[in-house]
Amino acid sequence: MLLTNPCVFAAGNEYQIFVPVKNESVMWIKIGDKCYYDESNGVLRSLSRVHRISVPMKVLDDAKKYTVCNQEIRGRRKAYFNKMKPVKEYEYTFTPVTGDEVRCYHIADTHNRVDEPVKAAEAFGKIDFLILNGDVPNDCGKKKYFNSIYEIVGKVTGGNIPAVFVRGNHDIRGKYAEIFGDYIPTVDGNTFFTFRVGNIWGLALDCGEDKPDSHPEYGGTICCHYFRERETQFIERVADCECHKDDTIIKKIVVVHNPFTMKYNEPFNIEEEMFAHWAKVIKEKIRPDLMICGHLHKTGVHPVGGKIDAHGQPCTVVVGSKPDKNYFKGVGYVFRKDSTDVIFTDSNGEISEAETV
Template identity: 25%
Template structure:
């Protein structure tokens, strides 16, 4: 994480971001949403990025967006002066990507090594059946990231949730971490109210994250129920490497991420019969049943589950009760050590309950001033420590889980 920002530096950050986004300050999202970033007549440029995502395991995904279609790649190496390796986006049916949304996954990295990289895009001016005409090639600055050793002794990260289209909250909450070194940042859903267009994704999330940390420290993201809404919801995942359910191991922790979907019934009129979240959750429950049987899960010193809608304590809406019905028995069976959630907008530490959830559930707050939270998690082979801060920096929740 970057060092703590003073008020003066924070103003500089916001000014810089407002200039990059067409002169509209992030402090005024309603105006920022109308910024024009898709002017195809402009000179070729990188609109936002690079930003990093990963599931660890000696690979990392580097993403960025250009204003016009391009052939793009990443140059990287173990020295800033020797970027001798080159990686392209994933080919589909033998075709390399040639668009605006660039995603390059680098595999087979060495554990514990710091890598340096820069992004490159060559503009496609004219795409004919038998001739492609290129324009300018542009490069990003040389950046770096640490490829973490998955067998490291500890893991440290922070969680944000329920930002709801208030990009200034990302900066404010991360600034509470005061320069502590983190392995990753986790966004636990409802970072938006609903999905409108690309500008919203850039201005309200990607650009603040890129400016603050995401060029050098990866983030993980799982959708909340609000990311499933809006005319752009089906394009949303194209801007990320991973926003659904997955699992991975880092240090002493086996992480499981569940995508809890919408909290309304699939038949609700607002969805016009074009969603199927019940079946999606059933699919995940079957996957989770297999996950908790894996040796990576069983043998891990700790097991942390991250899901936007908690498996309990979030009311009687259909999505919440369906999560309880499907996931709570499996989480108990798998003897998970901690669940991290959001959704309710009321921060709370729920201790284990022998009659329902046999594991603690930490629910982050949101989304307005006074109820926002930053949750800090540190895990060793002996214990997990959780500290939840409100947006004044006051600790409002704490939990310690010792190894069983």
């Protein structure tokens, strides 16, 4: 039994489809005549309650529908002669992002909330894709906390449109943070990657923790500086590649939880030199249109040279998440080639006037 609608995440040149299930089971996805399996070197995975299946983006974009096939195992997997229950099939239509006007909703910092961010997204109306931008579970102390990711994406997308997931600093905390990467989209195991949804090109970045690795709060469990050094090499590689120079791209976006070009006070004033380098490389070689952030628990549109630009913003930064008691405000985008409408909406149905950037 599926616990939510499938979550179809865009990462690299594939969709990584995540489906949480109630019982021990195996899973595959059928697109046309071809099956794509949740497998580990030829073994169907059943130990995890969250299935993960990658499919080539073009295959699903062309087919516009897929079937989730789920088969529960009777009792624990034996070495020989397992007994399986009948296969259950769940069909979904899929609408890939197309065209030169693209609607997207952004959610971050929900910290375990599900209903309020879903209501805020509904207030924006129909979308072509969804962004989840970090700190969705409050921490990784229990694996069940991961479910809020699939609940939000399942409800907002219905399994019918793509989503993008980026990790936040709270996602690095707790006993299961080290296996969080098995439960979210990654490329080559990394939580930083590029993605493409229709004519939108994206760079997903991960700033890691928000304080020095030696901070007592982490108790010696963090090596984010080392992680960011790897990410620096990745950013430099992407900057020099051709992937963001395609004429069909109408918007280039950087999605990152932490607006890393702002000035922070102690102990949050980490990696200023490295973050300034990231911003410079991105600005000069990628030339993005918009940087999409959360983390501050505030909402606002910040132009280059504005009050939060301390380390050379590569472009306008939109900070778009405000959680509160029984409340959430997020941000909707309407991307066009020459402009983007930024519209904040909340769980009470309040809708801000569009700010065009």
